[in-house]
Amino acid sequence: MYPNFGKYDLGRINKKRKRPTPKQQPEEEEEEETEEVHARASKKKTKAAQVETIDEQVKLLKRFKPMIGKTVPLMRLLNFIKALQRAIHLRKIRKSDRYASELDTVQRIALKAYNGASGNTVAVKAPAELVERLKAISTSQKVRASVKFLQAFVNVSGIPYREVSTRLKTLLERLDFFTERGLITPSDPYYSNVQTAAKILRKAIAERSPVFVPQVELNGLAGIISKPLKSRKSQKVKPLYSEPELGFIPSSDTQKMQLMTAKQMAEMEFDTLPFTGYYKRLFGNPEHNFWLMIYGAPFQGKTTFSINLAKYLAENMGNVLYISSEQYRSESLKQVIQRVNAAGINQLHFTPSLDKAPSLKHYDFVFIDSANAANLSASQIMQLREQTPRTAFITVLQSVKSGDFHGKQAWRHIPDIVLKIEDGKIQTEKNRYLVGLRPEVLPLPPMG
Numbered sequence: 001m002y003p004n005f006g007k008y009d010l011g012r013i014n015k016k017r018k019r020p021t022p023k024q025q026p027e028e029e030e031e032e033e034t035e036e037v038h039a040r041a042s043k044k045k046t047k048a049a050q051v052e053t054i055d056e057q058v059k060l061l062k063r064f065k066p067m068i069g070k071t072v073p074l075m076r077l078l079n080f081i082k083a084l085q086r087a088i089h090l091r092k093i094r095k096s097d098r099y100a101s102e103l104d105t106v107q108r109i110a111l112k113a114y115n116g117a118s119g120n121t122v123a124v125k126a127p128a129e130l131v132e133r134l135k136a137i138s139t140s141q142k143v144r145a146s147v148k149f150l151q152a153f154v155n156v157s158g159i160p161y162r163e164v165s166t167r168l169k170t171l172l173e174r175l176d177f178f179t180e181r182g183l184i185t186p187s188d189p190y191y192s193n194v195q196t197a198a199k200i201l202r203k204a205i206a207e208r209s210p211v212f213v214p215q216v217e218l219n220g221l222a223g224i225i226s227k228p229l230k231s232r233k234s235q236k237v238k239p240l241y242s243e244p245e246l247g248f249i250p251s252s253d254t255q256k257m258q259l260m261t262a263k264q265m266a267e268m269e270f271d272t273l274p275f276t277g278y279y280k281r282l283f284g285n286p287e288h289n290f291w292l293m294i295y296g297a298p299f300q301g302k303t304t305f306s307i308n309l310a311k312y313l314a315e316n317m318g319n320v321l322y323i324s325s326e327q328y329r330s331e332s333l334k335q336v337i338q339r340v341n342a343a344g345i346n347q348l349h350f351t352p353s354l355d356k357a358p359s360l361k362h363y364d365f366v367f368i369d370s371a372n373a374a375n376l377s378a379s380q381i382m383q384l385r386e387q388t389p390r391t392a393f394i395t396v397l398q399s400v401k402s403g404d405f406h407g408k409q410a411w412r413h414i415p416d417i418v419l420k421i422e423d424g425k426i427q428t429e430k431n432r433y434l435v436g437l438r439p440e441v442l443p444l445p446p447m448g
Contacts, residue, residue, distance in 0.1 A: 047142075048139055048140055048141055048142035049140060049141050049142065050142060050143075050144045051141050051142065051143060051144065052143070052144060052147050053143065053147075054141050054143060055141065056087050056092040056093055057093050057097050057098070057099045057100075057103055058099070058137055058138070058140065058141050060080075060083065060084055060087065060093070060103065060106075061099060061102055061103065061106060061134050061137050061138065062134075062137070062138040063080060063083070064080060064106050064110065064134070065131070065134040065135065065138055067080070067124045068124050068125070068126045068130075068131055068134075069124070069125065069126075069131075070123070070124060071121050071122065071123045071124075072121065072122060072124060073120060073121055073122075074114070074117050074119070074120050074121060074122050075120075077110060077113060077114050077117075077122055077124065078114060080110060081107075081110050081111065081114060084103070084106075084107055084110070099137060102130070102133060102134070102137065105130060106126075106130075106134075109124070109125075109126050110124070113125070144188065144190070145178045145183035145184050146178075146184050146188045146189075146190040146191065146193070146194050147190065149171070149174065149175055149178060149184070149194060149197070150190065150193060150194065150197060152171055152174070153171060153197045153200075153201070153211075154359055156168060156171070156211050157210075157211050157212060157358055157359045157362070158210060158211070158212055158358040158359055158362045159210060159211070159362070160210055161204065161208050161209055161210055164210075164211075165205070165208070168201055168204060168205050168211070169205065171201055172198065172201055172202070172205075175194070175198055212358055270287055271287060271288045272285040272286065272287055272288070273285065273286055273287070273288055273290075273317060273392075276316075278442075278445045278446075279309070279312060279445070281440070281442065282419075282426065282428070282442060283417065283431070283433060283434075284431065284433035284434045285433060286392075286416060286417065286432075286433045287416075287433075288364070288390060288392065289385065289389060289390055289391060289392050290392050290416045290417065290433070291381070291385065291392070291393050291394075291395070291414070291415040291416050291417070292392070292393070292394045292395070292415060292416065292417045292418075292419065293394075293395050293396075293397060293405075293411055293412070293415040293417070293418045293419070294306060294394065294395070294396045294397070294419045294420075294421065295396070295397040295398070295399055295404075295405035295406075295411075295418075295419075295420055295421075296399055296420055296421035296422055297399045297403060297422065298398075298399075300421045300422055300423070300424075301421055301424065301444055302369070302396050302421050303327065303333075303336055303369055303396070304336050304339065304340065304444070304447075305421060305426070305444055305445070306322075306367055306369055306394065306396055307322065307336050307337060307340055307342060308340040308342075308445055308447065309394070309445075310322050310342070310348055310365070310367055310394075311340055311341070311342040311345055311348060313364070313365045314342075314345045314347035314348040314365075315345060315347075317364060317365065318347070318363075318364030318365065319347050319349075319362065319363045319364050319365070320347060320348045320349070320363060320364070320365045320366075320367070321349050321350075321351065321357060321358075321360065321363040321365070321366045321367070322348065322349065322350045322351070322367040322369065323350075323351055323352070323353060323354060323357060323366065323367060323368045323369065323374065324350055324351075324352060324369055325352065325353060325368070325369065325370060325373035325374040326369065326370060326373045327369075328350060328351070328352035329352070333350075339447055340447050341447070349363075353374060354374065354376075360384065360387070360388045360391055361387075361388045361390075361391065363391060364390070364391060364392065365391065365392045365393075365394065366384075366388075366391055366392070366393050366394070367394045367395075367396070368381075368393065368394070368395045368396065369396040370395075370396045370397055370398050371395045371396065371397055371407075371411075372397060372398045372406050372407065373398075376395075377407075377408075377410075378407070378408065378410035378411050378414055379410070381393055381395060382414065395411075395415070397411060403422075412429070412430070415430070416430075416431070416432045416433065417430060417431045417432070417433070418430040418431075421444070424443060424444055425441055425442065425443055425444070426441070426442050426443070426444060427439075427441050428440065428441075428442075
């Protein structure tokens, strides 16, 4: 659009200089000076790499940069240290990463500042060269405009039209802005996904209806906006329950680090669920994002108990999604719903699989019956919990001939609560929320 913009700009810069006469300086030196200006201009115009998601290492360094040279709340620095530790433990950053050296330096500075703090605030200091390096890293990556649009699109999925009508129209205007300025073009790897999303938005506006987006229909849209497209098919899920590596954390600094005192831990407040009656006796007061695992032999009442619990949660706690991988749209499931009097519960939704479900973040509780039929592992449930940290998960497992559940022992160790249903009774094998109390063997709850 502006073919002579660069040339004009350089000419304006050169006019501000005092040009030497030909006698004072040879013509060759004047050319060298112009080349230096070109080099500086091209360096300034270096564009950030277009990515689907900012690398974890860049996010952490970008998060630390604004704290340098300031006095910040101690908890802010502590939260950064914990985020860095968590990323290392989950192997999101490694020794071989591009910015491993900078992360190592930043970690030492953060630990030193935290351990030297005497009050509720702390001064964070770092060398000037590190500050410049972090500035360059912070601007080295930029999320694609197409991915930003798709993220915003997913955020309005499943919400009643009257609540998001303005947001839907704004989204289409935002898309026009991106396309008019060449930020989204047909060469974009997610152009077809953007077109599909725009079509769904226009239909929702025309019909004044909610935007429900089956992930399979959009070719794995949720996967696109959470990690790079190229690695989605080849990346294997690593078990999050295995022994974590400390990576490049210096052991001496790790031993000195004081992340939280017992007093601070004792004074913390957690968001717990106000169970009453039978379920209070069974569960206690679990956190809002608890994980319950249920297993038992066939025809012992696992599905009946689960739907009865789903009804109780929908009536008293929030929105419930029940993923019925084995009995969706079946006479048997219909009979169970009628048996527990759950037919009139509008907050209880059913779907056959994760691929055909709306966004899980719109639900407070998600049932997966069964995880074996859905071909889900314990580590994949862990990933779902990371993506929806405010959602509780209830997973139902099939059993083997010996009576134990079908799957690896991670299913027993990781969930907060483990229940076994047998002979019309519920045996609590594990419950982190019944501290100091011996779990009881209870009969199945009354229907309805």
